[in-house]
Amino acid sequence: MIHRLDDATVERIAAGEVVERPASVVKELVENSVDADASRVEVSVEAGGTERIEVRDDGVGIPADDLELAVAEHATSKIGDIDDLEAGVGTLGFRGEALHAIGAVSRLTVRSRPRGADRGAELRVAGGEVVAREPVGCPEGTTVVVEDLFYNVPARRKYLKAEATEFSHVNAVVSGYALASPGVAVSLTHDGRETFATEGRGDRRSAVMSVYGREVAANMVPVEGTDEDGPLAAVGGLVSHPETNRATRDYVNVFVNGRWVTASAVRDAVVEAYGRQLASDRYPFAVLDVEVDPATVDVNVHPRKLEVRFADEDGMARQVRDAVESALLAEGLIRTTAPRGRSKADQTEIAPEPSGGEREEERGADRATEARHRDAGANAVTGSDAATGPETTTESDEADSGADTPAWHAGARSTGNGGQSADDTDTRRDTDRRFRERPAQTTFDGSDPGDHAFDTLPSMRVLGQLHDTYVVAETDDGLVLIDQHAADERVNFERLRERFADGVTTQTLAEPVEVSLTAKEAALVEPASEALARLGFSATLADDRTLRVSTVPALLADAAGPELVRDLVDDFADGDPERTVERAAEDLLGDLACYPSVKGNTSLTEGSVTDLLAALNACENPYACPHGRPVVVEVGREELENRFERDYPGHGG
Ligand code: ADP
Ligand code: MG
Numbered sequence: 001m002i003h004r005l006d007d008a009t010v011e012r013i014a015a016g017e018v019v020e021r022p023a024s025v026v027k028e029l030v031e032n033s034v035d036a037d038a039s040r041v042e043v044s045v046e047a048g049g050t051e052r053i054e055v056r057d058d059g060v061g062i063p064a065d066d067l068e069l070a071v072a073e074h075a076t077s078k079i080g081d082i083d084d085l086e087a088g089v090g091t092l093g094f095r096g097e098a099l100h101a102i103g104a105v106s107r108l109t110v111r112s113r114p115r116g117a118d119r120g121a122e123l124r125v126a127g128g129e130v131v132a133r134e135p136v137g138c139p140e141g142t143t144v145v146v147e148d149l150f151y152n153v154p155a156r157r158k159y160l161k162a163e164a165t166e167f168s169h170v171n172a173v174v175s176g177y178a179l180a181s182p183g184v185a186v187s188l189t190h191d192g193r194e195t196f197a198t199e200g201r202g203d204r205r206s207a208v209m210s211v212y213g214r215e216v217a218a219n220m221v222p223v224e225g226t227d228e229d230g231p232l233a234a235v236g237g238l239v240s241h242p243e244t245n246r247a248t249r250d251y252v253n254v255f256v257n258g259r260w261v262t263a264s265a266v267r268d269a270v271v272e273a274y275g276r277q278l279a280s281d282r283y284p285f286a287v288l289d290v291e292v293d294p295a296t297v298d299v300n301v302h303p304r305k306l307e308v309r310f311a312d313e314d315g316m317a318r319q320v321r322d323a324v325e326s327a328l329l330a331e332g333l334i335r336t337t338a339p340r341g342r343s344k345a346d347q348t349e350i351a352p353e354p355s356g357g358e359r360e361e362e363r364g365a366d367r368a369t370e371a372r373h374r375d376a377g378a379n380a381v382t383g384s385d386a387a388t389g390p391e392t393t394t395e396s397d398e399a400d401s402g403a404d405t406p407a408w409h410a411g412a413r414s415t416g417n418g419g420q421s422a423d424d425t426d427t428r429r430d431t432d433r434r435f436r437e438r439p440a441q442t443t444f445d446g447s448d449p450g451d452h453a454f455d456t457l458p459s460m461r462v463l464g465q466l467h468d469t470y471v472v473a474e475t476d477d478g479l480v481l482i483d484q485h486a487a488d489e490r491v492n493f494e495r496l497r498e499r500f501a502d503g504v505t506t507q508t509l510a511e512p513v514e515v516s517l518t519a520k521e522a523a524l525v526e527p528a529s530e531a532l533a534r535l536g537f538s539a540t541l542a543d544d545r546t547l548r549v550s551t552v553p554a555l556l557a558d559a560a561g562p563e564l565v566r567d568l569v570d571d572f573a574d575g576d577p578e579r580t581v582e583r584a585a586e587d588l589l590g591d592l593a594c595y596p597s598v599k600g601n602t603s604l605t606e607g608s609v610t611d612l613l614a615a616l617n618a619c620e621n622p623y624a625c626p627h628g629r630p631v632v633v634e635v636g637r638e639e640l641e642n643r644f645e646r647d648y649p650g651h652g653g
Pocket of ligand 2: 096
């Protein structure tokens with residue numbers, strides 16, 4: 001029975017925009033189907049969901065007389081009042097605003113026939129107005145069609161991204177629910193082509209295979225619980241071998257009481273369990289169920305953001321880490337139980353005003369990517385593996401010395417630290433020590449002070465290193481911090497760009513290499529292919545889930561495995577529709593620049609601070625990494641004086 005919520009309840013429900021993009025519509029509709037006890041949910045979208053979205057289920061259906069209420073504001077059949085909300089909500093939806101919000105910004109059709117009813121009914125809404133209601137013949141269950149999203153809100157429509165990007169988000173949402181509910185057969189179709197379909201027989205691994213492919217499914221190990229005490233009643237699921245990883249954390253799926261959520265605290269705990277077996281910018285695959293007393297977790301935080309909040313976050317993290325660690329240890333996949341320490345460093349943000357106008361501009365570069373990388377950067381600051389440099393050492397050495405071994409054989413390990421031995425850790429420690437013992441007072445470019453343009457670094461005197469992550473230096477104008485990792489990326493980027501500038505020489509592989517893909521990656525191959533070709537990769541889909549790479553840029557042929565192309569394709573999800581192939585290729589170059597095995601030897605583990613700074617200084621733009629993140633942060637003399645209140649009247653000059 002659908003009814004309107006009373007005002008008091010409405011006030012207690014976190015309000016907010018539900019509909020942001022096609023994926024948010026898909027999320028709401030799939031949740032409704034799951035709540036309706038469906039055993040089959042078919043999602044099909046056109047043009048990334050911007051033109052048409054259809055979600056069809058075989059659930060309980062909506063009685064004809066309730067259709068109008070279903071699309072009304074604050075009307076739901078899922079909770080009665082505040083008390084229900086406080087006891088913890090068992091259904092995915094409860095706000096009663098999704099269909100209403102969707103109907104207001106699209107052409108919405110809801111067609112439904114309740115189980116056991118002899119016929120169905122259809123309701124049509126356009127721009128928030130009910131335009132028709134009539135009986136129709138249809139199978140049991142509910143079909144919702146959303147056409148022309150934002151047709152009446154041009155400002156919103158304008159902000160939609162490229163179809164490939166929108167579809168990528170849709171794909172992530174449907175994948176999430178398919179993995180959350182292995183007992184429901186979930187399928188996704190894009191422009192008439194099936195992206196994936198799960199069987200719905202209740203088997204997690206089989207769902208993983210449908211969504212992420214055979215290779216990933218074969219490399220998942222079961223998580224079977226924890227002996228640690230804490231708020232969680234249970235932890236279980238599947239996590240991947242450390243070598244089965246990606247550059248995005250999107251494949252770490254967390255379900256809290258069956259609800260697919262973002263829960264970054266849980267994600268972090270999962271990643272921490274891998275310790276050093278995973279490079280700091282790589283993430284595993286995980287499908288993790290977490291059971292918790294509904295009263296101790298707040299699902300009402302934000303209607304769209306999928307965040308949840310735990311009353312006892314530390315206890316939760318301990319349990320998750322232990323459960324995942326135990327699973328990996330049981331398979332002999334990790335050697336040490338030492339987690340990556342979580343330092344508080346990433347919470348202390350130093351954000352002084354930039355002193356040069358040019359720098360301001362740099363900073364304004366690609367916001368989205370910047371945020372993404374800052375996110376990744378925050379993670380990189382944790383623990384002592386922060387500078388990613390150390391991880392690079394062995395990789396690059398291998399790549400360089402491996403000139404006589406075929407670099408592109410399938411299974412070549414090029415990412416992550418799956419096979420890293422304890423020795424590597426020792427090497428890293430040695431290197432760290434070597435660096436610290438280096439005389440701290442190095443003059444860099446001190447010969448010609450005062451004579452620098454904006455695109456070169458000011459002369460500086462290196463004082464030392466902070467958190468194994470930043471070079472700290474003194475300049476005439478104040479204090480300067482240089483993010484080593486970002487500096488490295490900038491140097492690599494300009495080096496690569498130069499080498500690619502006069503057209504690439506491609507190398508045809510003796511045997512094309514096949515790489516297995518997730519459903520999301522497979523969908524990105526087509527839109528990415530032109531830009532990839534520009535860089536010298538020719539990669540096509542051999543079948544739904546297999547990428548065949550037949551040529552690579554000659555200058556990278558010895559440096560990386562085929563996973564490289566997969567990562568590049570993955571990053572394509574962030575593209576915007578206006579982006580030219582030229583721009584896209586440039587962005588891919590930026591991603592290449594931070595790819596561990598392609599990195600040059602500018603890392604501090606391989607060179608010195610002076611080498612890194614000299615290379616950075618030679619860059620056209622030393623002030624921002626290729627993704628727009630700042631490389632250099634300056635705290636001016638004046639700011640220091642202000643902060644120490646040196647102009648305080650009683651202080652005396
Ligand atoms: P909520 O899910 O928060 O209740 P919605 O606006 O998403 O709000 O849906 C309103 C109501 O319409 C639901 O409470 C439910 O009764 C009904 N409904 C929506 N979609 C379906 C569906 N696929 N199957 C059955 N009932 C549905
Ligand atoms: Mg709903």
